[in-house]
Amino acid sequence: MTTNPPKPTILLRAEERPSERRTPLTPEGAAEVEAAGIRVLVESSTTRVYPDEEYRAQGLExxxxxxxxxxxxxxxxxxxxxxxxxxxxxxxxHIYFGHAYKGQQGAAELLRRFVAGGGELLDLEYLVNSSGQRVVAFGYWAGFVGGALGALQLAGELTAPLVPMSLDELAGKLESAGTRLTGATAVVTGAFGRAGRGATDALVLAGVGVSRWDRDDTRDLDSDALVAHDLLVHCVHANVPQPPFLTEADRTRPGRRLRVLADVTADVPSDLNLLPVSNRLTSWSEPVRRIWDDPVPLDAIVIDNLPSLLPQQASQDFSSGLVPILPGLFTGDPVWGRAAATFHGAITGLELTAEV
Structure with a gap:
């Protein structure tokens, strides 16, 4: 007598962070995955943008x-x-954003937990094609929200605590803030990537003049030109150390107008932080931190889950990219193999033991 092998199963877990409203799988996306022959279990959540009932209506457990x-x-x-x-x-x-490969605080401890249990981290940030390009990301909406918050702070209209909203609500806030931003300028670094495009679109809605900088502009960065803008929206995804974009020396640089820094990349706990003047995350309850007081005040916004402020749009976009590649997790798709190789490369060299 033969028995069928157990069905491949994915469990969509409830998020631990109270402010995290996003999901990597919408109800419709989860149903598509199950239709592809993969069992999908959904943990109950009161904070997920899609309520349990919408998953249940798709026939999910x-x-x-x-x-x-x-x-x-x-x-x-x-x-x-x-x-x-x-x-x-x-x-x-585990598939999630582990933030464990750039020397972030707590990274080694997290990796040791995986080694101790025999598990594996398949980091969503490292799902890449053969050219090293990410195949699924929240980047556009991270940039859009980062640019939007920067513009609102520049206009004096950013209020705390931040709360999730609809795209129409945020667009309305930007258009209203535009009346106070006449003549304001912003520079977006990494402007032609997903996040940079999102940031640019938000700033255009607010009527802010945008300088779009990409690799050629930041390779030999013109610091005078950078600080001559009112707002910097940083969207560069760094994989190797490089010279910083903004340092303490820029505080007193002649002609500095820079008053707001919106750090979408949020690599502040990492050695790859290109904005070392800012070294701490901010939060939904306290979204802005003062970096410099004089001669021109500089405020920083460094929130590491920006897309969750537009949870529905962000989740729909991400799910549409993830669903087609999830079945490959069980069939040896190279995207997942590369993610696994990145994990195993990261744990090599650590002083790992079975005791954590």
Whole structure:
């Protein structure tokens, strides 16, 4: 007598961070994955932009939050942001933004948890094609929200705490702020990538004049020209160390008008931070931090889940890119193989032990 092998299973976990409203799989996307022969379990969540009922209406099974902790080791756990601090040993394959490959705070400890449990991190940031280009990302909406928040702060109309909103609501705020931004200018670094395009679109809605800088402009960066703008929206995704874009020496640079820094990349805990004048994240409750007081005040916005302020648009966009490649997780698609290789490369050389 023969038995059928267990069905490949993905568990969509509930997010730990209260402000995280996004999901990597919309109800329709999850149903498409299940139709492709993969079982999809959905943890119940009161903060996810799509309520449980919408997943249930697609015929998907809803399970309690944190069910992944006791799930079979073959279950793949899919999320967006950080895992809880426990358990100390992670035994599943986890797909999420681990932020563990650039020397970020806590990165080594997280990787040790995977090694101790025999699990694996398939980081969403490192799902790339053979040319090294990301195949799925939240970048456009991260840039759009980053540019929008920067423009609102420049206009004196950014209020805290931040709350999720619709695209129409945010667009209305930008158009209103535009009446106070006549003559304002912004520079967007990494302007022709996903995030840079989003930032540019938001700034145009606010009526801000935009200088679009890409690699050629930042390779030999003109610091005088950079600080002559009112707003910097930083969208460069750095993989190797390079000279910083803004340093303490720029505080007193003649002609500095720069008053707001919106750091979409948010690599502040990393050695790859290209804006070392800013070294801490900000939050939804306190979105702005003063960096310099004089001779011109400089405020920084450094939020690491910007797209969650537009959770529906961001989730729909991301899910549409992820759904087609998820079946390849179980069939040896090179995209997933490259992500696994990145993880195993990251743990090589660490002083890892079975004890965490």
């Amino acid at each position: 809803i399970v309690p939050a944190r069910s992944w902790l006791d799930a079979d080791p073959d279950v793949v756990v899919l999320g967006i942001k950080e895992l809880p601090d426990e358990p100390a040993q992670l035994r599943h394959r």
